[in-house]
Amino acid sequence: VKYLPLIWAALARRKLRTILTILSVTAAFTLFGVMMGTDAAFQQLVDVINRSVVVTFPRFANNLTDTMGQQLAAMPNVGAVSPGGSVNGYYRDPKLQAGLMMVGGEAGWPNLPLSHAQWAEWRARPDGAFLSRQTAAQWGVKKGDIFNIIDNTTLRADGGKAWRFQVLDVLDDTPYWPGGFSFGSYQYFRMSRPVADQPKAGWFQAVVKNPAAAEETAIAIDARFANSPVPTDSISERTMRSTSGTFFVNVAVVTRRVAAVGLFMILLLTAHGMAQSVRERLGEFAVLKTIGYSDGGVIALVFAEALAPVILGAGAGLGLAALLAARIPKLLPSLFLPEPYLSPAVIAQALFAVVVLAFLSVILPALRLRRLDVAAILAGRT
Amino acid sequence: MIFLRACLAAVRLNLVSLRQRIWPALVVVVGVACVVATLLSMLSMTIGLRHTWQRAGSPDRAIILHATAQEEGDGTTVSRAEAQIIKDAPGIAHDAKGRAIVDPEITTGLVVRRRDTGGRGNIQLRSFGPEALALRPEFRIVAGRMYQAGKHEMVVGAEAPGQFIGVGLGDKITMPDGLWPVVGVFKSNDDLVQSQLVADSDTVMPVLRQTAYTSVTVRLEAANALAMLKRALTTNPALAVKVERQSDYYNRRSAEFSDLSDALVYGVGVLLGLGALLAAVNILYSAVMARRCEIATMRALGFGAAPVALAVAIEGLLLSLAGAVIGASLAYGLFNGVQDVSGNVAFHLIISPAMIALGLAWALSIGLIGGALPAIHAARLPVADGLRAS
Numbered sequence: 001v002k003y004l005p006l007i008w009a010a011l012a013r014r015k016l017r018t019i020l021t022i023l024s025v026t027a028a029f030t031l032f033g034v035m036m037g038t039d040a041a042f043q044q045l046v047d048v049i050n051r052s053v054v055v056t057f058p059r060f061a062n063n064l065t066d067t068m069g070q071q072l073a074a075m076p077n078v079g080a081v082s083p084g085g086s087v088n089g090y091y092r093d094p095k096l097q098a099g100l101m102m103v104g105g106e107a108g109w110p111n112l113p114l115s116h117a118q119w120a121e122w123r124a125r126p127d128g129a130f131l132s133r134q135t136a137a138q139w140g141v142k143k144g145d146i147f148n149i150i151d152n153t154t155l156r157a158d159g160g161k162a163w164r165f166q167v168l169d170v171l172d173d174t175p176y177w178p179g180g181f182s183f184g185s186y187q188y189f190r191m192s193r194p195v196a197d198q199p200k201a202g203w204f205q206a207v208v209k210n211p212a213a214a215e216e217t218a219i220a221i222d223a224r225f226a227n228s229p230v231p232t233d234s235i236s237e238r239t240m241r242s243t244s245g246t247f248f249v250n251v252a253v254v255t256r257r258v259a260a261v262g263l264f265m266i267l268l269l270t271a272h273g274m275a276q277s278v279r280e281r282l283g284e285f286a287v288l289k290t291i292g293y294s295d296g297g298v299i300a301l302v303f304a305e306a307l308a309p310v311i312l313g314a315g316a317g318l319g320l321a322a323l324l325a326a327r328i329p330k331l332l333p334s335l336f337l338p339e340p341y342l343s344p345a346v347i348a349q350a351l352f353a354v355v356v357l358a359f360l361s362v363i364l365p366a367l368r369l370r371r372l373d374v375a376a377i378l379a380g381r382t
Numbered sequence: 383m384i385f386l387r388a389c390l391a392a393v394r395l396n397l398v399s400l401r402q403r404i405w406p407a408l409v410v411v412v413g414v415a416c417v418v419a420t421l422l423s424m425l426s427m428t429i430g431l432r433h434t435w436q437r438a439g440s441p442d443r444a445i446i447l448h449a450t451a452q453e454e455g456d457g458t459t460v461s462r463a464e465a466q467i468i469k470d471a472p473g474i475a476h477d478a479k480g481r482a483i484v485d486p487e488i489t490t491g492l493v494v495r496r497r498d499t500g501g502r503g504n505i506q507l508r509s510f511g512p513e514a515l516a517l518r519p520e521f522r523i524v525a526g527r528m529y530q531a532g533k534h535e536m537v538v539g540a541e542a543p544g545q546f547i548g549v550g551l552g553d554k555i556t557m558p559d560g561l562w563p564v565v566g567v568f569k570s571n572d573d574l575v576q577s578q579l580v581a582d583s584d585t586v587m588p589v590l591r592q593t594a595y596t597s598v599t600v601r602l603e604a605a606n607a608l609a610m611l612k613r614a615l616t617t618n619p620a621l622a623v624k625v626e627r628q629s630d631y632y633n634r635r636s637a638e639f640s641d642l643s644d645a646l647v648y649g650v651g652v653l654l655g656l657g658a659l660l661a662a663v664n665i666l667y668s669a670v671m672a673r674r675c676e677i678a679t680m681r682a683l684g685f686g687a688a689p690v691a692l693a694v695a696i697e698g699l700l701l702s703l704a705g706a707v708i709g710a711s712l713a714y715g716l717f718n719g720v721q722d723v724s725g726n727v728a729f730h731l732i733i734s735p736a737m738i739a740l741g742l743a744w745a746l747s748i749g750l751i752g753g754a755l756p757a758i759h760a761a762r763l764p765v766a767d768g769l770r771a772s
Contacts, residue, residue, distance in 0.1 A: 017664055024660035031653045060558045061490050062591045088457065094450050152450050153457040231558065233493050235502055254424065258650055261416045262657060268409045269661040275405070276668060 029317025037340025082108020414705025439632030526566030662752030678768025698753025706745030
């Protein structure tokens with residue numbers, strides 16, 4: 001505590017320099033927060049995924065059959081199996097793309113945020129649909145509304161293209177589906193199709209008993225159907241999600257690289273600032289040493305002096321990043337970027353970066369202070 | 383004239399004393415180099431990817447999709463009957479034998495292994511009809527031979543083997559009815575087709591149990607024949623299709639991702655640039671403070687305020703210019719031409735002269751703005767105080 005006035009005096013002496021340093025650290029940490037936050041948000045998308053789900057698609061463009069579901073369920077390590085389908089088209093306006101996932105039941109879909117009562121409602125109302133707030137807002141529908149999705153790709157038994165649904169409820173969004181969700185009943189999907197199409201499922205969701213062996217189970221499923229009329233392509237849901245983040249570019253690599261460049265620039269700046277500040281005040285440090293401050297004490301003083309603006313700037317930068325974060329998905333809707341998430345891990349990384357920055361920037365000045373020739377400086381012989 | 387000479391002398395004095403301020407100067411240079419290198423490396427990605435998409439489109443071709451389709455291969459199809467009607471539409475070019483240059487194609491994903499992660503990947507298989515080569519003059523075989531229609535074989539784009547395992551010349555691709563050998567390698571104007579597999583439509587479709595096409599591409603009789611073709615096809619009650627110039631189609635599709643990734647890139651560029659700008663102000667300002675005595679002496683000798691200020695500003699510009707040159711050469715050396723993958727499209731990172739010019743402009747604005755405040759400060763230093771400051 002006794003050092004505080006000294007640190008303050010040192011920083012206040014060069015007000016402009018201190019303010020500029022704080023501002024540039026702020027810019028760098030805003031970038032750091034947004035970049036690492038985006039990275040963390042992608043990681044979170046993967047982390048929220050239930051490890052126990054394996055998804056089985058047809059390997060080629062032909063449909064899976066219902067009987068395969070029974071064969072899947074009989075395989076080792078496979079528990080509940082549930083078929084899935086999709087209604088994809090538009091609502092009201094061909095430009096307003098809309099679609100629903102048609103789910104086979106709660107057993108295969110542990111990630112859907114529905115209560116038992118809601119599942120019961122879902123079973124009782126085959127044409128019912130559950131929408132997330134985000135999706136309901138996009139489509140402009142509310143609870144109880146009836147809406148039609150026009151789907152040109154899935155044949156209906158009645159020859160029409162309109163799939164009628166009623167909104168059973170609008171649910172809170174979950175991090176599992178950052179872009180919102182909407183789903184209906186597979187039973188409705190199945191019974192609305194022509195008889196010949198009814199046994200065709202879009203995909204299967206299998207819940208495995210031992211999540212650690214999910215990947216092996218996916219391989220076993222594909223091996224099981226390799227020589228059947230419908231070869232499969234299975235993947236654990238977690239793996240599927242963790243690779244879909246690389247759709248545009250490898251986001252993780254880009255974000256981390258940019259964050260690192262920003263920090264490197266700030267390191268150069270603070271290191272230079274500290275070196276200069278120490279050089280200008282050698283006399284002062286000589287006096288401090290003469291009146292009994294230890295080497296360590298003086299170096300701690302310099303370290304604290306380096307740390308203070310970096311901490312202030314980092315705090316302000318992360319604050320700005322948090323403000324920006326809420327706006328980024330709205331500014332860049334079709335990039336599929338999740339909202340940057342300033343997780344505790346990101347904050348910890350920022351703190352770590354702050355300490356490392358301050359530490360690295362005082363190494364050289366500290367060495368110089370240790371070798372300080374007090375007598376020579378006080379005598380003005382430098 | 384005297385003013386000019388005074389300026390030159392002031393700049394020279396500044397640059398000579400730069401040797402004693404080499405470390406702070408390097409901080410500005412390296413900072414600006416970081417900004418320029420980052421900006422260019424991110425731009426090289428979005429621009430490289432956009433070029434790969436846009437090269438696939440040609441203004442003298444039109445792509446015909448189902449009326450409600452958003453993109454090729456989104457599940458919507460054009461039936462065989464519709465494709466037959468399209469062949470008789472006006473505005474379409476004909477080959478030497480009098481056949482309309484119309485190519486109905488299907489595209490579908492095949493599961494393969496990615497080379498970078500070893501994990502599951504998805505390569506696009508495109509099917510060609512008999513008129514495909516007349517439609518696509520840019521398509522040429524560079525190794526092996528073209529597939530023979532009717533045979534269960536395919537050719538692979540030159541970019542594909544770099545991103546997927548087991549799709550090279552001589553490899554065999556798993557299809558529903560067994561293994562199809564890859565008999566040739568093709569190039570296609572370095573566009574996105576060059577990342578795909580190509581096989582014969584009439585052979586592929588029954589094997590994949592597909593009965594309809596995902597798109598029909600035609601060669602236009604003349605560049606202005608599009609309106610005629612569009613009118614004929616969209617007013618025909620037997621068709622439910624939409625017609626778009628192929629270059630417009632690929633421009634639109636690539637704009638969907640590139641406009642927004644541009645926003646991201648420039649956002650990062652501005653923030654990083656701001657950091658470097660503040661650093662430059664800081665350092666140039668300290669340099670002015672350190673040279674207070676020198677500047678005051680110059681003023682006392684009769685140098686005006688303007689040459690002194692100008693010299694500081696020019697120093698800022700020169701330092702950031704040096705940084706820009708270093709950053710741009712780094713980015714060029716490390717990234718230009720490197721293959722990258724987005725989804726299932728391989729592309730090459732591009733650092734074009736225009737982008738380098740942008741990097742230079744970015745750096746010079748950092749130098750200009752960064753030098754302005756310290757320059758004004760230098761011009762306003764009281765001479766008497768400065769002379770006493772040693």
